[in-house]
Amino acid sequence: MxxxxxxxxxxxxxxxxxxxxxxxxxITQPAVSQxxxxxxxxxxxxxxxxxxxxxxxxxxGKILRKRFVAMKNDEEELLAELRNQVSGxxxxxxxxxxxxxxxxxxxxxxxxxxxxxxxxxxxxxxNTKQLLQMLADGSIQLALVxxxxxxxxxxxxxxxxxxxxxxxxxxxxxxxxxxxxxxxLLAERLLIREPGSGTRNILERNxxxxxxxxxxxxxxTEVGNMHTIIGLxxxxxxxxxxxxxxxxxxxxxGLLREIPLAGFSMQHDFDFIWEKGSIYTDVYAAFCxxxxxxxxxxxFFSDKQGxxxxxxxxxxx
Numbered sequence: 001m002x003x004x005x006x007x008x009x010x011x012x013x014x015x016x017x018x019x020x021x022x023x024x025x026x027i028t029q030p031a032v033s034q035x036x037x038x039x040x041x042x043x044x045x046x047x048x049x050x051x052x053x054x055x056x057x058x059x060x061g062k063i064l065r066k067r068f069v070a071m072k073n074d075e076e077e078l079l080a081e082l083r084n085q086v087s088g089x090x091x092x093x094x095x096x097x098x099x100x101x102x103x104x105x106x107x108x109x110x111x112x113x114x115x116x117x118x119x120x121x122x123x124x125x126x127n128t129k130q131l132l133q134m135l136a137d138g139s140i141q142l143a144l145v146x147x148x149x150x151x152x153x154x155x156x157x158x159x160x161x162x163x164x165x166x167x168x169x170x171x172x173x174x175x176x177x178x179x180x181x182x183x184x185l186l187a188e189r190l191l192i193r194e195p196g197s198g199t200r201n202i203l204e205r206n207x208x209x210x211x212x213x214x215x216x217x218x219x220x221t222e223v224g225n226m227h228t229i230i231g232l233x234x235x236x237x238x239x240x241x242x243x244x245x246x247x248x249x250x251x252x253x254g255l256l257r258e259i260p261l262a263g264f265s266m267q268h269d270f271d272f273i274w275e276k277g278s279i280y281t282d283v284y285a286a287f288c289x290x291x292x293x294x295x296x297x298x299x300f301f302s303d304k305q306g307x308x309x310x311x312x313x314x315x316x317x
Contacts (some may be wrong), residue, residue: 006068008035009047013065016055018069039064043270058202066153070275073138077280092287093122095131095143097198098226100270102145103246105158106294115294129196138185142274147198148205153282154273157288160295161243162267162268166259169236169252180262182210189238191229199226202268203241243268245259 009023012032022029041049049144053180071168096105101123112123113121123132128147134140144159166185168174175187192214193200200214207213214220221238223229229240230247243286250256272288274281 002068002071005038006072008032008037008066010068010072012036012048012055013057013061018055021197030249055098067277069136069138070277073141073275074279076138077278078143091122092119092142093124093140093227094314095134095140095145095195096126097128097131097139097144097146099146099199099243099246100159101142102226103243104162104270105261105291105295108291112291126197127194129203135273139281141301142272142287143268144272145198146268146270147201149271149273153276155276155278155284157272157285159270159288159292161267161274162270163267164241164263165235165244166239166241166261167247167256168239168259169233170240171255172236172257180261181208182212184260185239185259186216187218190214190217191232191240192220192221192222193226193229194224197224197256198247199225200267201244204265206241206264225297 008021008025008027008031011025012018014019015024018029018032018036022032025032036047043060043064044059046058047064049058051054066284091193100281109121113119113179122140124134126134128145128149131140131143132149135143146162174185176184179185192203204214207216219238221232223232226242226246229242230250232238233240233247234250239259244251244258249254251258272284275285278284
């Protein structure tokens, strides 16, 4: 069981204010200060600093926060594992982005559930930014994301590599005939996901390489749902950039078509991620490997990624 001073430290990290942390924890502010001072004495270095009357973490404090979060989440998993020894039910909470959840894992997940009727799965949807926060909060164990994330801060395993393309209605008439570059599309209505979405983040990075940004488009419509974007594309209400996997059927049926742009050809990985340093790393890696196998992915994990041992270990919450 984690020391109560760890809870105080994490609360201060969340609020960046000793008074608010004291209020949340229902203790006095001097008690909060004592708890932090104890940890600083124990580790021999400052964990917080004041700059321009604003509290922030030191480099050591950032490391400690990351490790304590992993330890707190692991403790919750341990309690769940002990409870599940009695019930015999395996549980896993997996966060997925919209594209992944709707188009990339439905069939593999169905196969897994049929193969493991004793396993309960809680599937949580969110954009990449939201899922990273859920991992930090411990509300999910794993995430399968399509967007960018700080790889050095997470354990990660590739699930698949997907092609990212520009798309429009099959009969769409461009404002500029035969567009070949991003600049040729600026008069079009861009259908785009909300900030924090991995699909949007990839487009923004590609635009930035051309010295452009989303607001350079004369018209754009922000949509928080992939189904709605595809519906608008089918009704010729704009153009969009997304993963081919999301519109494969519509492309094959001739309802949508790809927008070929010179020099624009990219693929991006869908990755499983979880807290680095977790004592359940082997268990999570085994789950990821199994889901990949149900998806028909034949590649093996690298030595670093495939540390899961033999057996039927699975996550427990």
